[in-house]
Amino acid sequence: MSPSIRGQNMANHGAIGRADRGKLIPGLVPARAYHGPGRAFILALAILLTPGTCWPGTGAPDDRLGHSVAETGKRAAPAIMPETGCDPLPSWNDGPAKWAIMDFVARLTDEDSPDFVPAEERVATFDNDGTLWVEQPMYVQGMFVSDRVRALAPEHPEWWERQPYKAVLENDKAAMASLSKEQVADMVLAVHAGTGQEEFIGTVQEWLAQARHPHYHVPYTTLAYQPMLELMDFLRACGFRVFIVSGGGVDFIRAFSVETYGVPRENVVGSSLEYEYGADGRLTRLAKLGKYDDAGGKPESIALHIGRRPIFVAGKHDWNRMFPGTESPGRPHD
């Protein structure tokens, strides 16, 4: 997927940034962690994004357009793309967050800098919901679950008499609010399991093609945040491998990660069901939780899946658990 195509996501729906401003505040934490055995220190730079720092639509358009890197450099940020004169983060306000990111990347890619990081170690992780795309008024995967319950209901007439399905099918908000965690978990498993991996990914893709955000009335994949798409492209251009590390379902995210974010399936880390591979060569997603990458599971999943500590983390929470000792706590969401 070319950046230009992905770049349309927000350009076509510029209202999203304004609507979400002040609600969705990621804390960007570029962190330089040294990994050598016996030498454990972390040199980290934490950036607290405040409302209005990076969303498109904040400030007058003139404040965000037309600043060449050279101009930005006069205000503190280095001209890190002098060969093109291009601004790699045009949707970002010309403020401390952007300067800090560009300075950080400039230092670690400069072989003469004491902060130089070999390409092999340039790993960046992004949370998904609320960081890369919209999570209001509900996690997108939650919307998928509700819609799947409705879509599968004809095959399950008993659902009309059984909670938690009954509440969803009748759109009974009071009943939904009283569901137990276990009931919700059972329902999530039920609509996610029983098919193969490609089949499930195909189901999600079909759903994404037709589902619409309840307020904006556009496909969810168009509600990816343009500033974050630019940041991912910028980091990749500077030799980073970019990963998504989410509490969302790994195969759910894989259904759109390539096309929406340019992130290949193997660079998605998330919660998962257990898989079973049959003698017939078919892989089945079981109704059994494999791992749950909530705040408590991400660092371990990063270790297993990526095998090294990221040096750049973008997300709206967890950062202080993942990088204790960094300077500033970002701003928790919720």
Added chain:
Amino acid sequence: MSPSIRGQNMANHGAIGRADRGKLIPGLVPARAYHGPGRAFILALAILLTPGTCWPGTGAPDDRLGHSVAETGKRAAPAIMPETGCDPLPSWNDGPAKWAIMDFVARLTDEDSPDFVPAEERVATFDNDGTLWVEQPMYVQGMFVSDRVRALAPEHPEWWERQPYKAVLENDKAAMASLSKEQVADMVLAVHAGTGQEEFIGTVQEWLAQARHPHYHVPYTTLAYQPMLELMDFLRACGFRVFIVSGGGVDFIRAFSVETYGVPRENVVGSSLEYEYGADGRLTRLAKLGKYDDAGGKPESIALHIGRRPIFVAGKHDWNRMFPGTESPGRPHD
């Protein structure tokens, strides 16, 4: 790591190919699997390597050198690198296995071919032991375990009186042969656990730098097979992402995958311990098996980690479990 540096591995130790010939026989299975929901078929080409097909040192040197791709093409294989005239697999005998691989790659990278595969789907997986490097007379990780028991013995005086450690410390082969699986597993866990991920990887790297193969008296990392290094480079040059999928320990392999094979840490899938992330930001490898990627676990781990079925598989077993319906079973090792 540049290919030229890695290319020295076998050039310096040409005897390895001869010594192992007939013992280590990988079955290479380039397989084109269609993933669409509801349309499950596999178009696969299985290549059975027989002794003498690909190892350096088989046949007279003149049989393996000086064959340009154009010459190879006359015998059946396509000239897939006409722009350079280079032979991407110079260590391979000019025979059916090489022709089949080159033909397969030519077809799937040709946009006008019915077998064309988009770059995103070009995933290749390689087994490690016996496929990418030596596994005789014992798995290299087994050698590591024995050496670690000896290295850690001063901290564990009780080991001299306790099995299975006693057998290893006294090099008592009869006692070792009578150890139970559980005893061996406990010992493996004991010497792998208790440290952080970077610390463990550093320990393995230090060991690899000084350990020597008992017969060849060279570092294990020099015992990677040149034909397979060429094959990995060739596939990468043709847009594949190359993964190692092994029953060996994932962090053990990560200790040398970058330098020896050019495979980044995140592209290694293998058996793992569970990790625990503490409030102090330290990750600890627990003495508790996370997953064991033996023959029975690899397909599931590929699904979780990579998220799509590979279209090219190199290994010496498992292929018929991973690709039922392919034409030929490869040749099981052991």
